[in-house]
Amino acid sequence: MSVLEENPDSPLKKRPPRWSDIWLKKTKPLKHVVFAMQLQSLASKDPKSQTLIPHFANIDRTLLLSDELLLKILSKLPLSQRNPNSLVCKRWLYLQGRLVRSLKILDWNFLVSGRLITRFPNLAHVDLLNGCLFSPRNSGILLTHRLVSMQMRYGNCSNWELLEENLLPVEVVDGGLQALANGCPNLRRLVVINASELGLLTLAEECLTLQELELHKCNDNVLRGIAACENLQILKLVGNVDGLYCSLVSDVGLTILAQGCKRLVKLELSGCEGSFDGIKAIGQCCLMLEELTICDHRMEDGWLAALSYCENLKTLRLLSCKRIDLDPGPDEYLGFCPSLERLHLQKCQLRSKKSVRSLFRVCEAVREVVVLDCWGLDNDMFTFASVCRRVKFLSLEGCSLLTTEGLEATVLSWLDLETLVVVSCKNIKESDISPALATLFCNLKELRWRPDAKYLLSSSLMGTGMGKKGGKFFKRT
Structure with a gap:
């Protein structure tokens, strides 16, 4: 062995x-x-x-990477490369679709067919405004409004008739909202037109995280569905639009809205009717409301006094209002907004001295005043702003009736003024500046002074020989 x-x-x-x-x-x-x-x-x-x-x-070495890892890599790339990356392969196309959060729908069939949810499963912001309109392709006529833009077959009818003919029926819009709610439970922002109470109720039940809603062609009945959106924070209601469509939002709808959406932070009422009662209900129920925008309102007289019930309101904007409040009532019933910081007036007609005086009295606690392209603001109107003693920021643009004297009479009373902006106010002249106003300018932290663009242009061209009717180029011999 x-x-x-x-x-x-x-x-x-x-x-x-x-x-x-x-x-x-x-x-x-x-x-x-x-x-x-x-x-x-x-x-x-x-x-x-x-x-x-x-x-x-x-x-393709990316086949070794998981979808989660590749998704993190693609999310770090700039947005300009999103479309080119989606053309690499089907897998990248699917992953890029998961990165899309905001989308504007132009084809309604893309929504109801389910392709929208399959292609973009993580949508958070959806705009259905233009998708709710029948728009013929290859049309040479384009109707453009500040709210919508659509193609039309012929141009011998009014805008209102054209929109009614090309607007999707309410039942179709509700069906699209139901499909969107079932596929996008994490929806946070939505823009839609011609929806009903039923469609919005479905949306409120499925999309519990919905925080921002913009609703066009709204009425009181539709607001019952909006009231079910308990977590809604930003809301824009568009009722009546001149030349486009007509819809009624009254005190009834505003009261329903106030009782349902108590977490509102920003509210915009465009083309809405109402009165003291509707604004009062919003102020009493929506205790978190910080920003209120009123555009082209059709409210009854006396609504201005209801603003005092908005105790936490910080920003008040009035846009394209043909009138403010022709009969605001006695001063003792007006009150004021104690937390108000900003007052913005843009493209408003300030015809009534009584309404302008009441507006500044309600907003006497503001620290920022912006007046942009408002007709009728003269020296007498602007004097009412003297009641606002805490103003730190003042911006005037396009106030052609205001003079240097009227500006000085009010500005000198504001001891806390830090910033002054004067642009395109042709009756405010540098030659009329007094020593007291010049001293105020020296103490400001920021001053933008361009009241007359023509004067600045002529002064900048002084000595160059230009602006002399061609004298530089055509000389007599």
Whole structure:
């Protein structure tokens, strides 16, 4: 008997490793083998390939990355590369669709067919305004409004008739809202037109995170559905739009809205009717309301006094209002907004001295006043702003009736004024500036003074020879 047979445990008689041992104990070499086999199979599909190494660069290495990891990489790229990246392959197209959060729908069939949810499953902001309109393609006539833009077949009818003819029925819009609610439960912002109470109720039940809603062609009945959106924070209601459509929002709807949406932070009422009662209900119920925008209102006289119930209101904006409040009532019933900081007036007609006086009295606690392209603001009107003693920021633009004297009479009474902006106010002249006003300018932190653009242009061209009716180029001999 040999020595190896006598000692079976000798290291010299170790049997060679088997494939099963590698399979059970060490899996790392096996992974390399499987990876090499996959690369070899991919390379063998090319009839011109002879070896693995020359064609290794043609293989998509991103296949080794998971969807979650590749999604994080694609999310770090700039938005300008989003469309080119989606053209790489079907997988990248799907992943880029998951990164899209905001979308404007132009084709309603894209929504109701389910392709929208499949293509963009993580949508948070959806705009359905233009998608709710029948718009014929290849039309040479384009109707453009500040709210919508659509193509039309003919131009011998009014805008209102055209919109009514091309607007989707209420039932179709509700069906689209139901499809959107079922597919996008995490929806946060929505813009829609011609919806009903039923469609908005479905949206409120499915999309509990809905925080911002913009509703066009709204009426009192529709507001019952909006009241079910308990977490709504930003709301824009568009009722009546001159030349486009007509819809009624009254005190009834505003009261329903106030009792349902108690977490509102920003509210915009455009073309809405109402009165003291509707604004009062909003002020008493919506305790978190900080910003109120009223555009082209049709409210009854006396609504201005209801603003005092908005105790936490910080910003008040009046846009394109043909009137403010012709009969605001006695001063003792007006009150004021204690937390108000900003008052913005843009493209409003300030015809009534009584209404302007009452407006500034209600807003006497403001610290920022902005007046932009408002007709009728003369020296007498602007004097009423003297009641606002805490103003730190004043911006006047397009106030052609205001003079330097009227500006000085009010500005000198504001001891806390830090910033003054005067642009395109042609009756405010530098030659009329008094020493007291000049001293105030020196103490300001910021001053933008451009009241007359023509005067600045002529002064900047002084000495160049331009502006002399061609005298520089045409000389008499």
